[in-house]
Amino acid sequence: MKPNAAASRASSFPFWTAGAVVALAANLRAPLTTVGPLVPELQRELGLSHAAAGALTTIPLLAFAFLAPVAAAFARRFGMERTLFFSLIVLLVGELLRPLSSIGWLFAGTVLIGAAIAVDNVLMPVLVKESFPERVGLMMGIYTVTMNMSAAFASGIAVPLADGWGLGWQGSFRFWALFAALALVVWLTQARRRESDGAPAGSRRSALWRSWLAWQVTLFMGLQSFFFYCVVTWLPELGQSKGLAADTAGWLLFFFQFAQLPMMFVSPMLAERMDNQKVLIGSAVLLMTFGTIAFLAGQGWLLWIGALFSGIGAGMAFSLAMMLFTLRTRRPLAAAQLSAMAQSVGYLLAAAGPPLFGALYDAAGRFTAPLGMLLAVCAAMMAFGLGAARNQYVEEDGSAFVGAAGPFGKKSP
Numbered sequence: 470m471k472p473n474a475a476a477s478r479a480s481s482f483p484f485w486t487a488g489a490v491v492a493l494a495a496n497l498r499a500p501l502t503t504v505g506p507l508v509p510e511l512q513r514e515l516g517l518s519h520a521a522a523g524a525l526t527t528i529p530l531l532a533f534a535f536l537a538p539v540a541a542a543f544a545r546r547f548g549m550e551r552t553l554f555f556s557l558i559v560l561l562v563g564e565l566l567r568p569l570s571s572i573g574w575l576f577a578g579t580v581l582i583g584a585a586i587a588v589d590n591v592l593m594p595v596l597v598k599e600s601f602p603e604r605v606g607l608m609m610g611i612y613t614v615t616m617n618m619s620a621a622f623a624s625g626i627a628v629p630l631a632d633g634w635g636l637g638w639q640g641s642f643r644f645w646a647l648f649a650a651l652a653l654v655v656w657l658t659q660a661r662r663r664e665s666d667g668a669p670a671g672s673r674r675s676a677l678w679r680s681w682l683a684w685q686v687t688l689f690m691g692l693q694s695f696f697f698y699c700v701v702t703w704l705p706e707l708g709q710s711k712g713l714a715a716d717t718a719g720w721l722l723f724f725f726q727f728a729q730l731p732m733m734f735v736s737p738m739l740a741e742r743m744d745n746q747k748v749l750i751g752s753a754v755l756l757m758t759f760g761t762i763a764f765l766a767g768q769g770w771l772l773w774i775g776a777l778f779s780g781i782g783a784g785m786a787f788s789l790a791m792m793l794f795t796l797r798t799r800r801p802l803a804a805a806q807l808s809a810m811a812q813s814v815g816y817l818l819a820a821a822g823p824p825l826f827g828a829l830y831d832a833a834g835r836f837t838a839p840l841g842m843l844l845a846v847c848a849a850m851m852a853f854g855l856g857a858a859r860n861q862y863v864e865e866d867g868s869a870f871v872g873a874a875g876p877f878g879k880k881s882p
Contacts, residue, residue, distance in 0.1 A: 733787065751855060
C-alpha cells in the first residue's frame with residue numbers, strides 16, 4: 470500500500486466515534502455487576518429479602534427482553550445517535566436515583582438502568598456496522614471487551630469503594646454515575662452530528678420473525694446467554710461444594726470472567742474474514758462443553774481447567790452472537806431488527822436459566838442434574854449455532870439469501 474493511501478485511510482477513521490463506542494460500552498454492564506457484592510449491605514441497611522435482592526438482577530434482564538423490540542422504533546423516530554444519547558440520560562438518572570436510601574428509589578433506579586441498557590444493547594452493534602464498515606470485527610472486539618472488562622472491574626471494586634473508602638453502598642453506586650456523565654459529554658458531539666440514516670421507515674418486523682435463519686441466530690444468542698448466567702450465578706457455590714474455600718470459589722468466578730477476554734476480542738475479527746463462522750462457533754461450543762464436563766467430573770485443579778475452557782468458549786460465543794447481527798444482515802435497519810429479536814428472546818431465556826439451574830439442584834441435592842442440563846444446552850447451541858453460521862443473509866421478506874459477497878458489499882475471498 471502506498472504511504473499516501475495508508476495516510477488517507479487512517480485519516481478517514483472516525484476516531485471520535487470509536488471513543489464514543491468505548492465510553493458507552495464501559496457503562497453497559499458495570500452498573501449491574503456492582504450490585505451482587507453489595508447485596509449483604511443492602512439487606513442489612515434496607516431490610517431486603519433474598520427474593521427482593523434477587524430481583525435487582527432479574528429486573529434488568531427482563532427489561533432487556535421486553536424493551537429490546539422498541540429500540541429500532543426509537544432509532545427510526547429520533548435517529549441512531551440521538552437515541553443512544555437519550556439512553557445515556559436515562560441511565561444517568563437511574564444511577565442517581567438508585568442510591569437515595571430507600572427501597573422504592575433503589576428499584577426505580579434499577580428499572581431505568583435496565584431500560585437504558587436494553588436500548589443500547591440493540592443499537593450498539595448496529596452503530597458499529599454503520600460507522601465502521603471496514604473494521605466491524607475490530608470494533609466489535611473492542612466493544613465487547615470494554616463492556617466485560619468494566620463489568621469485572623465493577624464487581625471487584627464494589628466492596629472496597631463501599632468499605633475501604635468509606636463511601637457506603639450509596640457511594641459505590643454513585644461512582645458509576647461519573648462514567649455515565651463522562652459518556653454523555655463524549656456523546657454530545659455524536660447526537661449533534663447527524664441523524665442516522667441507518668434506520669429508515671418501512672420495516673417489516675413480522676417477516677423477520679418468520680425467518681428460520683433469524684430464529685437460529687436468536688436461539689444461539691439465547692442459549693449462550695442462558696449458559697453464561699447459570700455459570701456466573703452458581704459457579705462459586707459449585708466450587709464450594711467441590712471443597713473450595715468461599716474466597717477461593719470467588720476467585721474461580723473471577724478467573725472464568727477474565728478467561729473470556731482474549732478470544733472475545735479476537736473472534737469478531739476472525740469471523741469477519743470468513744465466508745462462514747462454523748469453525749469458530751463449533752470451537753466455542755466444544756470449549757463450553759469440555760468446561761462443563763470438567764465441572765461435572767472434577768475437583769481441585771480440574772475446576773480451574775473447567776473455568777478456563779468454559780470461559781474462553783463463553784467469551785467467543787458472546788462476541789460471535791453480537792457479530793451475527795451484522796454478518797447475517799446487509800443493512801443497518803435489518804441488523805437492528807435482528808438484534809432486537811435475538812436479545813428479546815435471548816434475555817428471556819437468560820432470566821430463566823439461574824432459577825431453573827437452582828431448582829434442579831434443590832430437587833437432586835447435587836450439581837449433576839443442572840450441569841447435565843448445561844450439556845444439553847451446549848448440544849442445542851451447537852445445532853442452532855452451526856445453522857446461524859452459514860453464509861446467508863436475512864432478507865426483509867423473512868427469507869434467507871445465500872451470500873455471494875461479503876457482509877459489507879465486498880467480494881468474499
